Amino acid sequence: MKTDHNKSIESLKELIDSKNLIPNVSVDCTIFGFHDNILKVLLLKYHDLNLYSLPGGFVFIDEDLRAAAERVLYERTHLKGLFLEQFHTFGRVNRTENNVHKTLINNKGLDVPMDHWILQRFITVGYCSLIDFSLADTFPDAFNESCAWFEVNKLPEMAFDHDRIIAEGLNHLRKNIDTQIAASNLLPEKFTMKDLQCLYETILGEKLRRNNFQRKILSTNSLERMEKLYDGSANKAPYLYRFIKN
Incomplete structure (x- = not known):
């Protein structure tokens, strides 16, 4: 049986070698849940790193942005038909300076040219999702050793600018709470x-x-x-x- 370490290396190689992804564009999902009167957000922990991130991913050449976000959402919760709304685009020049992919590649001993798209600047599109906490199971993948809920005001150390994305997602939720969408999806x-x-x-x-x-x-x-x-x-x-x- 393959170890998680080997699976992680193989998945990373497939990602690096893929010709079917749009370079320098990604989607990140702030998946909010409400439990015991606490608002929580779903986060992933990277293998071998004490860093957490939002569920996110790259976009296939033949895939709409929203479809990419829906795919990411399903991969983490196995739920379909959830509320999902684009709320902000994050494009600061330095947002990926602490490039987790570079660290993962170095830790796995892989040889990747410095001009490879995975090591370059990324613009990400933020999507907000609201789910009934009681309905959701969570699923990590080959890159992540855990997938867990955290209080929005007690976040662990975050990769990239994902703490800012969460803050913007929460601000979007506050602005739109009276539309009934927030409550009807969280309760x-x-x-x-x-x-x-x-x-x-x-x-x-x-x-x-x-x-x-x-x-x-x-x-x-x-x-x-x-x-x-x-x-x-x-x-x-x-x-x-x-x-x-x-």
């Missing part, structure tokens, strides 16, 4: 008003007045009230809600 199908308020407070980073929040949300006419949630406690049972599908 289970049925939820209480308290669950929804906790999600808003976590994303926005601020406390909201319960009555004002409930009045504002109900005025949007985007929720359907369901049965009450009876959990056996002495407290008054809250109603469950779900978003009305357009």
Whole structure:
């Protein structure tokens, strides 16, 4: 049976030798999940490096950008039909100065010309995805030894400029939270008003007045009230809600 080390070397060789990829362009996905009132982001850890990155990848010559992002998303979660939105293009000259690919190539003892596209500057297109944490499994690949969720405000050491990409993704989420897209993709199908308020407070980073929040949300006419949630406690049972599908 091949070791993970050998698989990693073979996958890296295939990537370097590939003629079917667009040089200097990539996609990176900020995959957000909400769990125990904590907003989390899915990160990968590189083999033999104490660095983490967003799930990302290169774009095939005959592949749309969005299709590339959808492929990356599926490879990490095995979920299809998820919310996915392009939110920013990252093209600072120095964004790939700490080139992880160069370090990996050196660690594997591979001989790659310095003018090879994989060692050059990259422009990446950021995509934001929101998933119900309870539905997602995670899957590493030959380059990564783990694939795990981290709190957005407690990130490990990141490769490239991926900490900036996460910050921009979170800013995009905050700006668009009132579109119902955020909540409807991060929460289970049925939820209480308290669950929804906790999600808003976590994303926005601020406390909201319960009555004002409930009045504002109900005025949007985007929720359907369901049965009450009876959990056996002495407290008054809250109603469950779900978003009305357009």
